[in-house]
Amino acid sequence: MTKFNISRRTFIEGGVGLTVANFLPGTTPLAFAASLEERTVAAAKAAGAADVSGMIWSPYLVPMQPVIAEFKKLTGIGIGGVQDISIFDAPQRAMAEAISRSPQFDFIHIDSNMIPSLASAGYLEPLDEYMKKADFKIEAVADYANFMTYKGNTYGIPTDGNVHIQYVRKDLLEDPDNKKRYADKHGKELKFPETWEDDFRIQQTLMDPSKDLYGSGSLRNRANGPTWWYMTFYSAGGFTFDDDMNPTLNTPAGQYAVDIYLQEKKVAHPESAGWGTPQMIPRIAQGHVVSCQYWDGTAKLNENSAKSQTTGKWLYGLVPGSDFSGRRIHRSISSPLAALLINKYSPRKAQAAYLAMWLGSGKNSIPIVSDPVNTFNDAWAKEHMTAPQVINAYSAPAIKAIEANFQVVSPPTYLTGYLEFQDTLGKNLSEAYVGQLPAKDVLKKTDEEWNAIVNRIGRKKLKEELASYKAVMPKRDKPA
């Protein structure tokens, strides 16, 4: 332990200095506030006590409640009323609020990919001023904090990482019979998949539908399917638009991603075309899946022996990459990324902003992301990666995988009109998956439809946003 010798003179000088600082306007409580949390409390106190209201889905809210109660005790700022709306329905409701410029909600908890759309509709309050007052920083892993920014402003505080990681059944991968079978068939060693092709080969070889064991647990339904397509597309070196905002999906990289997407039919459950998380997560935890890319929170469920039949049976790692572009690129994805955004029209926006910052501090969010029952909020902060409570909830290998995937995490289309871009792509991919549309037409059709969206929203406007979108894209091909 380090021992400090402080003279009486130094002590008095320091005390006088701090007292003076205490009376300087704007710095009053901060002079004594050392940690990020203390600085947030000090800034919040200056904003005044209030009960804020918001729109948030209860599975996200429940583990936040003790943390909110503490903030209320410290600052008088708490939550008065909330509207319990699913994260999937929140965008529509939020946009209705934006259109009517309603002050009803002080904050909304929503997929951060909606930031461009909601900011364009004039609904969002930039948080930079509040963050400056509390000297607050989003201490996220790698460049993940960029997901909260749009056109140079910060609009959200993350509560949920939701990054995709690779899941592979360890027991199946280490089984000597499987190893032999795989080596005989493919002439190579059975090991953790590094490319999309590896992953498919493993799934195809190890699946056994007669035992209700299917190769893949990745989603292919209309709503979620694009999330998987983006991972492959980005890893093949593709990007959604050129500098003039012409869609560039219908390219060799795009077609490669479509092929990978559709070949899944051979290894996925026959009903995968309509399955979302309510169907797939139980199947993963019950051991009916060989491998998949999935949201990181599922690791928490897998490793909870009270809820899972596969505890200790998984390997976690980096999502597969692709050599398609000539170099190996890995791209994970975070969507929906739940974040707290503040309503510009709210009379209590300062209080709501500070509450969001309080919930978004690395330290305060540890109990939120490690809740063993309400597992919706997933690890995202640097502090989470070393916190025993979080490691205990996810397992050490899963945390390592989360950290690795964050380094190459990308968004879907991070532009105004996100939902429309997303649904159009999802519709066409889904039509191809169920045989309503030839695979070769998927991207041609999507490009045409995206072009119409760009024209309607405004090419010039979207061109201005492109920099924000590119800023969110990862800078490295694979984790350092």
Next chain:
Amino acid sequence: MTVATGPAANIRSQPSPREQSRRRGIQRFRWSILGPLIALLAFVLLPVLFLQFYFSIHQWTVYLGSWWDADYVGLDLFQEVLTDPRFGWAVVRSLVFATGSTIGCFLVGFALAYLMYKPFRGQAFYYIIFILPMLTVPVVVAYTAEMMLYQSGPINDLISRISGIEFKPQWLTDPHIALPTVMLLEIWNWAPFSFIIMVAGLSAIPREPIEAAEILGASKWRIFWEVQVPLLRPVIFLALVLRFLEAMAEFPKTWALLQGGPGTATETIPVYIFITTWQYFQISKGAAMSYIVLLMMIVIVLLAIQLLRREKRSLDLMYREAGPGQ
């Protein structure tokens, strides 16, 4: 033409004070009913329709400005909707869905009503049981069905056990089956509506024609087909029309179960309007679509009213012909 004049004509044109009071009473009663309806139309429905019309002739992009700054585009959006193949397919799917489910609801409802309309012991109990599906919230129907209709779910399992044949249709993920699946749920949910109407209709049929047919030695089938069904035709039309209009607007089950998927297999008019308006935030196109659908429904309703009038006329004629002294 001779016009009647003089005291007799004056007496006929001057109603008695009692008659005048009666007419005033009828007038007051009429306005007490019509007044609130007209107020509702003027202050609630018309502003909404007007606003919707405004949106349908102005291109409002929610990200770019306020609705009152939207550009006037005339009928461009109507043209865009009418040339949109996705909208065309949504109309086809809605018509197929509404026709199929209406016929299904009617057949089930009528069959149950025929079994139930004559009083018997325990009738009230069965009545409650039969109308229970109608009292179930559609979203609950959808989520419950989702759990039961998995390929390896209880429905397929039960049918397989009973039939001894492996029965494995993909109710919700096969694009050829998905829409009929929602149709079946709609029939389960709303057959009680047809049942109630048909029970009322069957109970209101006069006994005399049936008794006459029985005396003449007609079989039960002939009585049903040649006496009861013709007398029930206006009621049948009413049940079909009301159910068809409701089915055209079905949204909660389709959305909760499939959100338009797999592919676009269940993308009906309400689903497509919702996606356009609240997923794509194309408020103006959504408004134009709604107007087109409104006009379509008005045409259907007018046709239905014509049919109902014709049925009523033919029924009146039938009653007159079969009336006393004939």
